[in-house]
Amino acid sequence: MIAFVWAEDSQRNIGYQGDLPWYLPNDMKRFKELTTNNTIVMGRRTYESFPNGPLPNRQNIVISRNKNYQVKSPAILINDKGALFEYVSKQANIMIIGGKTIFQLFKDDVDTLYVTKIHHEFSGDTKMIDLDYRKFKLTEKKEGTMDEKNPYPYTFETYHRLSNVEVN
Numbered sequence: 001m002i003a004f005v006w007a008e009d010s011q012r013n014i015g016y017q018g019d020l021p022w023y024l025p026n027d028m029k030r031f032k033e034l035t036t037n038n039t040i041v042m043g044r045r046t047y048e049s050f051p052n053g054p055l056p057n058r059q060n061i062v063i064s065r066n067k068n069y070q071v072k073s074p075a076i077l078i079n080d081k082g083a084l085f086e087y088v089s090k091q092a093n094i095m096i097i098g099g100k101t102i103f104q105l106f107k108d109d110v111d112t113l114y115v116t117k118i119h120h121e122f123s124g125d126t127k128m129i130d131l132d133y134r135k136f137k138l139t140e141k142k143e144g145t146m147d148e149k150n151p152y153p154y155t156f157e158t159y160h161r162l163s164n165v166e167v168n
C-alpha cells in the first residue's frame with residue numbers, strides 16, 4: 001500500500017512557515033495510529049519541522065537532493081524516489097506524509113488517501129496538490145470530536161483508488 005496521510009483546511013492549506021497551520025491533537029493522534037509500525041516517507045522540509053528528529057516506532061525515510069544532508073539515526077536519507085525500494089519492501093505499508101513536493105512526486109503511485117479535513121480557514125503558504133477524486137472512492141468518513149483542545153470542526157476521510165476497490 002502507498003498511502004497519503006495529511007490534514008488540510010477549508011482552503012486546502014497544509015503548511016505555514018515550515019510548520020502546520022494549526023494545533024489539533026486529535027489529528028496528531030490519528031496520524032500516530034495510522035503511521036506507527038509502518039514506513040513514513042517525507043520531504044526534507046517536513047523532516048525539519050519535527051522538533052526531535054525521526055518519529056519513534058516507524059521507519060523514517062527522508063527525501064532530499066542533497067547527498068550530504070545529515071538525518072538523525074535511525075532515519076534514512078534517499079536522494080530520489082527510485083531509491084525507496086532499496087529500503088522498503090513492495091509489501092510494506094508506505095505512508096507518504098508530505099509535504100507538497102513529496103505528494104506531487106507520488107501522485108501516480110498512491111492507492112489510499114487518509115485526509116483530515118479541517119473545516120476552518122488558517123493562514124497558510126503551502127497547499128495540498130490537486131488530486132483527481134474521481135479516481136478514488138470514499139470508503140470511510142468520521143466526524144471529529146470537538147473539545148477545548150480540539151476547537152475546530154474536522155472530518156477524517158479515507159479513500160481507495162477505484163482500480164483497487166472490488167466491484168461486485
Ligand SMILES: NC(=O)c1ccc[n+]([C@@H]2O[C@H](COP(=O)([O-])OP(=O)(O)OC[C@H]3O[C@@H](n4cnc5c(N)ncnc54)[C@H](OP(=O)(O)O)[C@@H]3O)[C@@H](O)[C@H]2O)c1
Nearest residue numbers: 006007015018019020043044045046064065098099100101
Ligand atoms: N498538513 C499536513 O498534513 C502536512 C504534511 C506534511 C507537511 N506539511 C507542511 O508542509 C510544509 C512543507 O512542505 P514543502 O512542500 O514545502 O516541503 P517538503 O515536501 O516537506 O520538502 C521539500 C524538499 O524535499 C526534497 N525533494 C522534493 N522533491 C524531491 C525530489 N524529486 N527528489 C529529491 N528530493 C526532493 C527537497 O529537499 P532539498 O531541498 O534538501 O533537496 C525539497 O526542498 C511545512 O509547512 C509542513 O509543516 C503539512
